[in-house]
Amino acid sequence: MSDLVIETTGLRKEFRSVRGGSRVAVHGLDLAVPAGGVHGFLGPNGSGKTTTIRMLLGLARPTRGTMRLFGEPVPQRLPQVIGRVGAVVESPKFSPNFSGRRNLQLLAGAIGVPTTRVDAAIETVKLTGRDKDRYKSYSLGMKQRLAIAATLLKEPDLLILDEPTNGLDPAGIREIRETIRDLGESGVTVLLSSHILAEVQQVCTSATIIGNGRLLASGKVDELLGGGSSYRVVVPDLAAAIPVLTAAGYAPAAIDGVLHVDSDEPASLTRVLAEAGIWLSELTPLRADLESYFLQLTEADELGHDVASETEAVA
Numbered sequence: 650m651s652d653l654v655i656e657t658t659g660l661r662k663e664f665r666s667v668r669g670g671s672r673v674a675v676h677g678l679d680l681a682v683p684a685g686g687v688h689g690f691l692g693p694n695g696s697g698k699t700t701t702i703r704m705l706l707g708l709a710r711p712t713r714g715t716m717r718l719f720g721e722p723v724p725q726r727l728p729q730v731i732g733r734v735g736a737v738v739e740s741p742k743f744s745p746n747f748s749g750r751r752n753l754q755l756l757a758g759a760i761g762v763p764t765t766r767v768d769a770a771i772e773t774v775k776l777t778g779r780d781k782d783r784y785k786s787y788s789l790g791m792k793q794r795l796a797i798a799a800t801l802l803k804e805p806d807l808l809i810l811d812e813p814t815n816g817l818d819p820a821g822i823r824e825i826r827e828t829i830r831d832l833g834e835s836g837v838t839v840l841l842s843s844h845i846l847a848e849v850q851q852v853c854t855s856a857t858i859i860g861n862g863r864l865l866a867s868g869k870v871d872e873l874l875g876g877g878s879s880y881r882v883v884v885p886d887l888a889a890a891i892p893v894l895t896a897a898g899y900a901p902a903a904i905d906g907v908l909h910v911d912s913d914e915p916a917s918l919t920r921v922l923a924e925a926g927i928w929l930s931e932l933t934p935l936r937a938d939l940e941s942y943f944l945q946l947t948e949a950d951e952l953g954h955d956v957a958s959e960t961e962a963v964a
């Protein structure tokens with residue numbers, strides 16, 4: 650039995666246009682989300698994230714392909730598994746004149762779970778202290794946290810969040826990210842869709858990257874980032890530093906009057922130069938996020954290159 654919480658194979662979605670043509674939103678997507686932790690579902694706007702999530706939740710019908718949630722085929726067995734899934738895909742409807750707490754209590758009653766779970770949900774999303782204020786007085790970030798609290802009432806094993814930080818101010822973004830990280834650490838599997846690379850890097854343990862409805866790469870965030878790091882090295886005399894670094898096994902590249910050097914250990918880079926009497930005036934990490942990797946993948950996709958071989962080269 651697979652320990653994947655979400656699995657899709659060859660998932661495809663075509664939308665018919667009014668003029669008789671069709672637009673392919675999802676192209677044969679193979680998605681594999683392991684149990685536990687926060688899995689990023691990263692792609693630019695319009696890359697097919699929401700459409701994929703809607704299909705998983707039975708809100709849109711795939712044109713082709715198969716999907717499984719907790720090993721069960723969906724939509725066929727969705728009724729059996731949907732109780733284990735919480736999702737914030739669109740803004741939920743809360744009563745503006747009731748407090749956040751009252752809204753959750755009503756919801757708990759409606760879905761038949763004990764109202765005692767309301768306290769835990771409020772605490773998890775850090776709305777304690779504001780839970781008795783009217784919903785309409787909440788900031789966007791608080792409204793989003795209440796939406797997450799609502800999904801927690803049924804104590805889901807899988808939480809699907811579609812761009813939950815969209816439209817929030819920096820404080821709201823920080824709070825939601827902390828909440829998501831805490832949830833991932835508590836044992837819930839979270840699928841976090843996002844078009845923000847830094848968000849996936851900060852919050853997620855593993856990720857799937859898509860572009861134009863196609864899989865570009867998937868794996869642990871650390872591995873997606875690549876093994877080594879590159880540094881920008883500023884020295885007074887490039888011509889003196891290059892042979893010293895080359896002799897020590899590095900492959901320095903001179904770019905715009907500075908050196909770019911791949912190294913896992915910046916301290917030894919510094920020592921090699923210092924031992925040759927070369928004192929560096931700057932050592933800065935060049936690539937510490939998914940940005941360049943993502944751009945490389947999406948450009949390759951747009952050019953129709955063999956994305957699989959690009960992925961292997963980076964992994």
Ligand SMILES: Nc1ncnc2c1ncn2[C@@H]1O[C@H](COP(=O)(O)OP(=O)(O)OP(=O)(O)O)[C@@H](O)[C@H]1O
Binds near residue numbers: 694701
């Ligand atoms: N109901 C629909 N009818 C026609 N085209 C659609 C429909 N829903 C989505 N699309 C198209 O499918 C593509 C993927 O859209 P989708 O919303 O899934 O992307 P996304 O990655 O979630 O982007 P965003 O972050 O902007 O929501 C887009 O080109 C979009 O215009």
